Amino acid sequence: EKKQTINxxxxxxxxxxxxxxxxxxxxxxxxxxxxxxxxxxxxRASDFTRIINTTGQLLxxxxxxxxxxxxxxxxxxxxxxxxxxxxxxIGLKPSRCADYLVTGTWSAKAAKEAEKFGKVNVxxxxxxxxxxxxxxxxxxxxxxxxxxxxxxxxxVHGIEFNFIPDTKGVVLVSDMSSNFLSRPxxxxxxxxxxxxxxxxxxxxxxxxxxxxxxxxxxxxxVLEWVKNNGGxxxxxxxxxxxxxxxYDIINRSDGFYSCPVExxxxxxxNIPFFIKTNTGDETLEKSFLDGAxxxxxxxxxxHRSVGGIxxxxxxxxxxxxxxxxxxxxxxxxxxxx
Ligand code: PMP
Numbered sequence: 001e002k003k004q005t006i007n008x009x010x011x012x013x014x015x016x017x018x019x020x021x022x023x024x025x026x027x028x029x030x031x032x033x034x035x036x037x038x039x040x041x042x043x044r045a046s047d048f049t050r051i052i053n054t055t056g057q058l059l060x061x062x063x064x065x066x067x068x069x070x071x072x073x074x075x076x077x078x079x080x081x082x083x084x085x086x087x088x089x090i091g092l093k094p095s096r097c098a099d100y101l102v103t104g105t106w107s108a109k110a111a112k113e114a115e116k117f118g119k120v121n122v123x124x125x126x127x128x129x130x131x132x133x134x135x136x137x138x139x140x141x142x143x144x145x146x147x148x149x150x151x152x153x154x155x156v157h158g159i160e161f162n163f164i165p166d167t168k169g170v171v172l173v174s175d176m177s178s179n180f181l182s183r184p185x186x187x188x189x190x191x192x193x194x195x196x197x198x199x200x201x202x203x204x205x206x207x208x209x210x211x212x213x214x215x216x217x218x219x220x221x222v223l224e225w226v227k228n229n230g231g232x233x234x235x236x237x238x239x240x241x242x243x244x245x246x247y248d249i250i251n252r253s254d255g256f257y258s259c260p261v262e263x264x265x266x267x268x269x270n271i272p273f274f275i276k277t278n279t280g281d282e283t284l285e286k287s288f289l290d291g292a293x294x295x296x297x298x299x300x301x302x303h304r305s306v307g308g309i310x311x312x313x314x315x316x317x318x319x320x321x322x323x324x325x326x327x328x329x330x331x332x333x334x335x336x337x
Pocket of ligand 1: 011076077078079080105151153154155156175176177178196247
């Protein structure tokens, strides 16, 4: 006689039997009388649309997800969200900074990934073993961070938050991969919640994201901002002025700064330039970048395929921002030419 197998896996994990597995088995060959398997069905078929809508509706009901939150089903696993979160949210504020409460393997991985996209403030940098959630009064959260991130349940270390961190109004993001739908949760406290399905709500291949609508409407907000600031005409004037300030310095620098692009087609958005080293000293550009960084000007390094410096002056970069760069370029010219 075959012994019963009990799956205590961390995910992919046990699914409810017989309700889920037996029903799936039954419907595998003939879904809902269609005569074909769900696995063979078009993702545009009405049967499939019904499944995806019902699933979203059920989840909304079960977790009391407010109307102003979207429920999205994605691929890419929980790990995909480690990049998707900073890619979409780290630019919410000009700081391009996010606070990460690191309490175990998964939040540590998420923090490391986010570093590719902005500045990450790891709240507990000194923990070498993950056995606790440091007392929240010791967290130094940055009020100008774009968001605060935490992993609600650390699957490897077995650490679970039994409270929702108070971020003083900063957008809160949580990885709930391994405790999603294991208890009620006040979704309204969060900007975004994500969970790989393969633990509490399904099998591998689906990631659920619950996100507050205003966070996926950044473009609409930016467009409104453009409108309130005079529209495309005003943007053009500003951008001409901004790029003019930098090209002017380049042109007046006797070749100390040089832009390889012909004057008739120089970009107003991205200004690549080189710094001439009389002595062939290649460290001058590095000094320029280091000095700029000390003054709070970041991401001025040219693309690795061309090197040099690149100043990107998109719409949100203000005249005042460009004045800081211009003054620095003038200074640097006087000191090193
Ligand atoms: N977050 C947590 C809390 C996890 O437990 C896991 C996987 N065990 C992940 C993220 C990564 O998810 P995935 O394997 O779906 O990329």
